[in-house]
Amino acid sequence: MTGDAPAVFRLAGRPVAEYTWAPDLPVGLAPRPYLHPVRTLGGTVVTELTPPSHRHHLGVSVAVAEVDxxxxxxxxxxxxxxxxxxxxxxxxxxxxxxLRRTDTELSQALRWDTIDGASLLAERRIIEARPLDDDAWALDFTFTLANVAERDLPIRSPAAHGRSGAGYGGFFWRAPSPGACRVSADVHGHRAPWVSVGGPAWTLVFAGGDPATRADRWFVRTRDYLGVGSALAWDAPLVLAAGESVTRRVVTVVADGELPDERAAAYASQLVS
Known part of the structure; x- marks a missing residue:
């Protein structure tokens, strides 16, 4: 792994995800590092990048609708x-x-800059790939955002401005349509320990990895596209004081085939215990 080439996560010698950490993207897409493609152990791709209807959807990333x-x-x-x-x-x-870079773990320092080049947030990001069994692996994604501006920074979603149901912002996974999409429960706008989505060929199980993340609400959209996120600020601003930080952790099971809810729940419990 050298130069600006994507970092590749490997498990048992197999590539399971690529992390583009120095993207060459138009300003209008809010350029940011992203994971794509992410694959099951069987090789099925379970992310989408810049789809025509939402070109700013970048596989797996941390994306926030508004920071100050x-x-x-x-x-x-x-x-x-x-x-x-x-x-x-x-x-x-x-x-x-x-900060660390191996085939199974990345630790990275980032800055969140405005279009004018002013730094608002410093981020520490840790991404790990862990094997689970012959059919599944786990992507463990933790990020800490620290306010480096000399003022309070409000983090908002469109729902905070009155757009009903649009509480997105934070960890976000854009998935390909599996055809007949199956969702474990109707958790959009609600809190839940975990949620699973997928179809006959693959399943993703998302779990809040710490109490703060489990207290956030889920954004789950299956109409028009398939996207799942853990919302930092659903319908009210999350205000970071100068020097304050916030940490979130989402663990995602990437599995071949269709998982029954009982098995998905067991994975989630195993990974966040």
């Missing part, structure tokens, strides 16, 4: 009383340095 007026989600910004609008406010996440 800056758009770190990409695309249009939702304005109360008006709706989505194109603004010149897209920020970017910039790689600073590696």
């Amino acid at each position: 007026g800056g758009n770190f989600w990409g695309g249009r910004t939702f304005i109360a009383g008006h709706g989505p609008a194109w603004l010149d406010n897209q920020g970017s996440q910039r790689h600073v340095r590696w």
Whole structure:
């Protein structure tokens, strides 16, 4: 793993995910590192990158609709009383340095900069790939955001501006449509220890890896596209004071085939205990 080439996660010699850490993307997509493709152990790809209808969806990433007026989600910004609008406010996440880099674990320092180049947040990100059994592995994703601006920073979703149900922002996974999509429970806008989505060929099980993440609500969309996220600020701002930080951890089981809910629940319990 050298230069700007994607970092490749491998388990038992098999590539299971690629991490593009220095992306060359248009400003309007809110450039940020992302995981794509992510694969099951059997080789099925379970992420999508820049799909035509939502080009700012970048596989697996940390994306926030608004940090102090800056758009770190990409695309249009939702304005109360008006709706989505194109603004010149897209920020970017910039790689600073590696703290650890192996075939199964990455630890990285990043900066979240406004379109004008001002740093708002410093991030420490840890991503690990762990084997589970012959049919499944786990992607363990932890990020800590620290306010490096000399003022309070409000983190908001479009729902905080009145867009009903649009509480997204935080860890987000854009998945390909499996055809007949199966969701373990209707948790959109609600708290739950875990949620699974998928179809006959593959299943993803998302679990909050710590109490703070389990206290967040899930964003789960199956109409028009399949996307799952853990929401930092559902319908009210999360305000970080100067120097304050927030940490979230999401563990995702990537499995071949269709998992019954009992097995999905057992995986989730095993990984966050």
